[in-house]
Amino acid sequence: MTEPLLQVTGLSKTYDGGPRKVTALSNITFSVEKGETLGLAGASGCGKSTLARILMRLVPPDSGSIRFQGQDWLALPQAALRKQRKHMQMVFQDTVGAFNPHATVTSAIGDPLRIHNIVPATGREREIHRLLERVGLPASYAVRPIMALSGGQRQRVAIARALSLRPDLLVMDEAVSALDVSVRSRILKLLVEIQRDTGIACIFVSHDLAVIRAVCHRIAVMEKGHIVESGVTGKVIAAPQSAAAKQLIEAVPRLDILHEDIRNAEP
Ligand SMILES: Nc1ncnc2c1ncn2[C@@H]1O[C@H](COP(=O)(O)OP(=O)(O)OP(=O)(O)O)[C@@H](O)[C@H]1O
Numbered sequence: 697m698t699e700p701l702l703q704v705t706g707l708s709k710t711y712d713g714g715p716r717k718v719t720a721l722s723n724i725t726f727s728v729e730k731g732e733t734l735g736l737a738g739a740s741g742c743g744k745s746t747l748a749r750i751l752m753r754l755v756p757p758d759s760g761s762i763r764f765q766g767q768d769w770l771a772l773p774q775a776a777l778r779k780q781r782k783h784m785q786m787v788f789q790d791t792v793g794a795f796n797p798h799a800t801v802t803s804a805i806g807d808p809l810r811i812h813n814i815v816p817a818t819g820r821e822r823e824i825h826r827l828l829e830r831v832g833l834p835a836s837y838a839v840r841p842i843m844a845l846s847g848g849q850r851q852r853v854a855i856a857r858a859l860s861l862r863p864d865l866l867v868m869d870e871a872v873s874a875l876d877v878s879v880r881s882r883i884l885k886l887l888v889e890i891q892r893d894t895g896i897a898c899i900f901v902s903h904d905l906a907v908i909r910a911v912c913h914r915i916a917v918m919e920k921g922h923i924v925e926s927g928v929t930g931k932v933i934a935a936p937q938s939a940a941a942k943q944l945i946e947a948v949p950r951l952d953i954l955h956e957d958i959r960n961a962e963p
């Protein structure tokens with residue numbers, strides 16, 4: 697049997713800095729296969745972002761292991777990590793804070809292309825245009841300042857920037873939560889398309905089961921730092937076993953119509 701793209705085993709994290717200890721993650725275990733989208737769902741404070749940040753090595757866990765692309769991801773020294781990080785990219789909820797406020801679309805996408813030497817300098821402009829088209833923005837947007845874009849446009853640029861490094865895993869932490877419903881739908885469709893074309897895997901963090909249902913093959917439901925239920929998305933939603941999953945479903949009264957089933961829709 698081949699190894700999954702990502703294997704997380706026994707991850708735990710307690711925040712100890714403030715007036716009280718908070719156990720954000722307890723013994724988290726899951727895997728993601730190449731090309732798969734795993735939804736991480738759960739109420740506010742259940743530990744989703746902590747998990748995403750640990751995966752990106754922005755925060756160290758207290759214990760547990762992460763194997764990514766067959767490597768001991770947590771053991772990679774900083775110099776190796778800087779090189780390997782391009783394989784795992786993250787898109788955040790906050791589209792303003794994710795960018796240098798003085799950046800243009802060209803510098804936002806072009807800088808990582810240059811730093812990681814993805815394409816030769818002469819091909820960089822063409823690559824930026826290709827990536828913009830990939831996320832449904834006209835090439836003419838390349839010259840615009842990032843802060844002159846709408847939230848939905850900026851999130852498309854954030855996705856283009858993440859894709860520019862040709863990662864194998866994209867971690868999206870509430871990346872569409874702040875967008876209005878129609879922009880959100882368009883970005884979710886785009887994500888499914890990109891996956892179909894590139895085979896990229898995705899961890900899709902959301903408290904919104906309607907969104908998870910639209911794009912995720914499998915779901916892991918979290919509650920207070922634990923994964924309390926996991927399985928094929930449709931099955932978990934049709935017959936939830938845990939109180940946490942039932943609550944998430946109740947929070948979206950019109951699960952059936954809020955987002956059409958994007959993944960299974962005819963193109
Ligand atoms: N830097 C930190 N220091 C102390 N406690 C923290 C820190 N970051 C998160 N926490 C706590 O850890 C727990 C998990 O937080 P986390 O942000 O991972 O949850 P979340 O599921 O992403 O929530 P949300 O849906 O609101 O984004 C919460 O109780 C939170 O208050």
Ligand SMILES: [Mg+2]
Pocket residue numbers: 744745746870
């Ligand atoms: Mg969060």
